[in-house]
Amino acid sequence: ESATGDFPLSGDAVNVAARLQQAADSWGILCGERTVASVRGGFEFGPVTPVEARGKAQPIRALALLSRAAPPVARRTPLIGRNTDLEQLELVARRALHEQRPFLVSLIAPAGVGKTRLVEELLERLPGIEPRAIVAIAQCLPYGQRLTYWPLRGVLYRLIGVPDDAMPQTVRYAIRVWLEGSGLEAMDREVELLAATVGAGETEVSDRSALLVAWRTFFEIAARRAPLVLVFEDLHWSSDSLLDLFEFVMQPRGDLPLLMFALTRPELLDRRPAWGGGRRNYVSISLEPLSDRDTAQLVDQLLEGCSAELVNRIVRRAEGNPFFAGELIRSVAERGGTDQLPDTVQATVLARLDQLATEERRIIQLGSVFGRAFRPPGLLALEPTLQRVDEVIDRLVDKDLLRSTGADIFAFRHILIREVAYQTLTRAERGRLHAAAAAWLEGLAGEREDSLAELIAYHYREAAAMATAQRPGEAETDRVRQKAVDWLSRAAEVAAAAAATHEGGRHLRSAIEFAEPRRLPDLYERLGDLAGLGDVSVDAYRAALRLCREQGRPPEQELRILAGLLTILMRFQGSVANRPTEEEVVNLRRQARAVAEHVTDEHVLAAYLASEGFFPFWLRAGDRGATSEERAEADSSAKRALSIAQRLDDPNLQSMALDALAGTGQIADDWRRGLAYSEQRLAFHDRLTMVEKVDAYGMVVWSATLLGDLARAEQVSGEGLAQIQPGQVPAAALHVVAWRAYVLTLLGRWDEALAMADRAYQLYRDLGSSSTAYALHGFMAAIDIARARQDQQLFDRYAEIHDEVVSAYTTSTDYRHWEAYAGRDPAPVAQAVARFQLGQMSRLDRLERALNRLLDQDVLLPLATVSVIRDYAQAHEFRLVEAQTERALGRLQKSVDSLQRARTLFERAGAAPYSARVRCEQALLTGDHAEMEAGLQVLQRLGDAEQLGRFERLQVG
Ligand SMILES: Nc1ncnc2c1ncn2[C@@H]1O[C@H](COP(=O)(O)OP(=O)(O)OP(=O)(O)O)[C@@H](O)[C@H]1O
Ligand SMILES: [Mg+2]
Structure with a gap:
């Protein structure tokens, strides 16, 4: 201690500190390197400035403190909110995997609400629920409508255990090995079908149903070996054929530990309004936005210590969308300024991309050309002058824009980032880059050309479209167009080889656009x-x-x-x-x-x-x-x-x-001959294409019904329908379904008939109201049941569709004669019968319905009309029409014999509701109470309130 009371401190530290203080600007702070190192990350510093200090050989390396560094944005927070959603998923998972009940869960919500995240969370907990479970993910791509079955590749390869770039013969071999021991009989066929779907097949598959069944079998076998969790990601981008396949495999047979997730944005429901409907063990969760409280918590966790005011503003802007919230935060963190928040998710991402260094932004843009994921060599193929690609990619991973998803593969952290990045490319540039991407893939394809054909075709098509718009007639444009045609044709064949004719046609139409x-x-x-x-x-x-x-x-x-x-x-x-x-x-x-x-x-x-x-x-x-x-x-x-x-x-x-x-044969009124020819087709139905096959079934059912062989018609229609999968050949399917509804009505199996009519109704709607008069009798039959059971709601449903079908035809066609069938007044129906033209494939089913309707309502036709129809029907063996006319004659002439003939014909055909009517009508003539009772009992069982009421009235009268 000195005499002046000072504390004389000396030494290197004091010395350096004093120098730094002197050298600093007023109110400024200069720090030495050690200080900088020890507060690493928390503050921002200016460049190094040398400061001379007494007694030091080297100048001190000092840095000016500029500000607090922006707090780091957390990578990922724990899952916030969603507890009940997660509990529900866990419960379903337990039921599916433990109770062996295949379950389908749809998660539906707009982009960025957290579908993927929720399922990821569940998958993390899966080992706790079922440690043996295997997970396979089918990931749809943003341009997936052009890649028919692409997403199945990942699932197939994962389950059979081959790498992404496996050769076709490796894939086929691995499928075969995998299938061994599964007890499958048609092994070769299964191998071919699965391989065809991923473009590794050797033969063409024309039977779509076989393909659907093959995939369902595949998943069933997998689930039997180990509990299976299938995730269908981003279904809104799926091709139509793939959606059909998904819908089909989502209905597995038997008790299996199989849990399926379908993740989609709501757009899917525009394409498939009935998505998931009518399925057993189905759960649909429409994921709600996060609550304000949860969003605030999310913001707070992502960006620790930000002001309450900023949290509030972000919460308000993000509207419960966690992706939006996250991007807002990152954008704020990167730009520093917090005065203005971008309005939309897109603008937010765009603002972030703007902040990137040139070479970083370039990588993001180039990657977006490939889609959701890309490989560094691909980027170099697009732009050979790129420098230090790996290093730049690392930085982008650090900034949480990209993620490493496998050896040498990087994916956008979120698909919206890709979408925005792609939009920052000019059209001209996109064209050039797609052409380069296609050429690169082409070089890689080697023997895997078929499996990559649709992808390569997609890139060439984009390239050709843009080149044509920008530089028509140039040599390079012509070259790209030719390439596009080559690959689109090839893609069409690949799609067609897997029975995806819709997508195949689409590829061809694109090819036609560019072809010479x-x-x-x-x-x-x-x-x-x-x-x-x-x-x-x-x-x-x-x-x-x-x-x-x-x-x-x-x-x-x-x-x-x-x-x-x-x-x-x-x-x-x-x-x-x-x-x-x-x-x-x-x-x-x-x-x-x-x-x-x-x-x-x-x-x-x-x-x-x-x-x-x-x-x-x-x-x-x-x-x-x-x-x-x-x-x-x-x-x-x-x-x-x-x-x-x-x-x-x-x-x-x-x-x-x-x-x-x-x-x-039919046109010559020789329906027996017609039936015999149609029956011949069924003899080799398993070698026919779907259209040919279902058509053959329809023809047999038609002829057999008119000839009164209802048993055969019932059997064949059942067999035919068992072979049709959802979505398949709907027009031909409707033919069989309508006949079956009619046949079941005649047989008195009314509840089944109504179920069939409902199927006809759905098919009719799916077909989009095209000309479907050939199905009219199916709807008429349903109307008759509704009338008999006095069920107004049912009646209205089919009356509406009946009128819709009929009114689609011009007034000159004979369909219009039945206009009034669904009306209250039977008089116009009587006129339609009077005008009916017999011969040359006339629609006797409608005539039969009309005759029945009139008799049921006590409208008697002129004797001459009825006799002509009776003679004709008898001569050509149209047994049901014959029966109705005998019934009419019996009523007109009060002839018990005619009624007896009618009854015998109905009984032989097994047409119980109609033989019961005739029985009662006979009893009215003979006064035989026991007969009346017996007839009424049948009507009672059918629930035919209309006829019960009628006979009650007639008996009293
Ligand atoms: N409940 C949550 N808690 C915390 N973070 C969440 C939550 N939900 C979503 N996130 C985050 O928000 C972002 C978007 O979520 P996610 O990718 O799951 O959306 P998505 O619904 O699948 O969107 P898309 O339709 O585009 O696929 C992700 O970064 C995710 O980690
Ligand atoms: Mg998602």
């Missing part, structure tokens, strides 16, 4: 083939035909296209909205005949001859019926086609020829 003229005929022809029905096919074939002629293509191709066109116009006339004139059809037939002179290919000739067999059938729906010469000509064409097809052993061609023959 010489390739167009083939592309259009293929499009016509793939669509297979309807105006799309007609237009495609017409275009193909025109181009073939312009380009002088060989006669084989021309005839093939003509045969395809005629088949759709005539055989599938119901699918064609614009009916051609007779002159046009005759013209096309003449052209085909002329070309056929020069064709030797037997397949093509048989297809052409078979199509010819449908001319009388086509005429039927027009102004005139076929003459007997025209029928004979059609018959002989179809027979020639049949014999060639038999020789070539082509089942579908045989089926088509037999169908033509069945048609001419």
